[in-house]
Amino acid sequence: MRFHKHIESTGYEILHCVDDEGWKIFRELDGSSRSKTWNPVRVRRVRPSRREAFRASDSPYYGSECLMFRRSAIDALQDILDAHGELLPLEDEGGVELFLHNTRALDAFDHECTVGSRDENGRIEMANNHVFIPSVVEGVDIFKQACPRAGTIYLSDRFVQRWKQAKLKGLDFVLAWDSDLPPEAQPNVWTSKPIKL
Numbered sequence: 001m002r003f004h005k006h007i008e009s010t011g012y013e014i015l016h017c018v019d020d021e022g023w024k025i026f027r028e029l030d031g032s033s034r035s036k037t038w039n040p041v042r043v044r045r046v047r048p049s050r051r052e053a054f055r056a057s058d059s060p061y062y063g064s065e066c067l068m069f070r071r072s073a074i075d076a077l078q079d080i081l082d083a084h085g086e087l088l089p090l091e092d093e094g095g096v097e098l099f100l101h102n103t104r105a106l107d108a109f110d111h112e113c114t115v116g117s118r119d120e121n122g123r124i125e126m127a128n129n130h131v132f133i134p135s136v137v138e139g140v141d142i143f144k145q146a147c148p149r150a151g152t153i154y155l156s157d158r159f160v161q162r163w164k165q166a167k168l169k170g171l172d173f174v175l176a177w178d179s180d181l182p183p184e185a186q187p188n189v190w191t192s193k194p195i196k197l
Helices: 020-027 071-083 157-165
Strands: 002-008 014-017 041-046 067-070 085-092 098-103 115-118 124-129 142-145 153-156 171-178
Touching: 002 157, 014 020, 020 041, 067 071, 071 085, 071 157, 098 142, 153 157, 153 171, 157 171
Parallel strands: 041 085
Antiparallel strands: 002 153, 002 171, 014 041, 067 098, 085 098, 115 124, 142 153
16 A cells, blocks of 8 residues: 655646635645535636746646646546545636545554654654554545644555546655555655656
């Protein structure tokens, strides 16, 4: 079993919230259902830097705590997305149909073995070298680490392979955890290179 973090691909559009209210809403996503009270957040697709291209992304990058999708990605991954959260519409200034995936949260860290910064209670806040509890993540394709505010999202090999098979663009993936490796041999997500798709 392996899980990955998503990162932005160079030269693809990213997303910004039009106002601070949107940023606050995204930070408070904890995996609980929002569909009954959801109002679309206003977003803007932007160029990552002046030097980079502005290619359309199937998943415009916002950060490791959120996954945003165009219809092309939803069509390719619908079964996985529906099984692991809910899709909520966004309001893009340019009129592009975009959705936020409100990913379900799991308390999946092995807090004894995971290396990273800890809160005042000794629980992992930001992991460098991940160790997940296998029984918690078995059969899961997308989850975010449960925490008071938006946690980092992790994606299974199955998700990454489906992304690749559908020839989707705009995200790269870094290996975060491999169940075949001992805790001390887990990759550091901050220094690892993206996997080859």
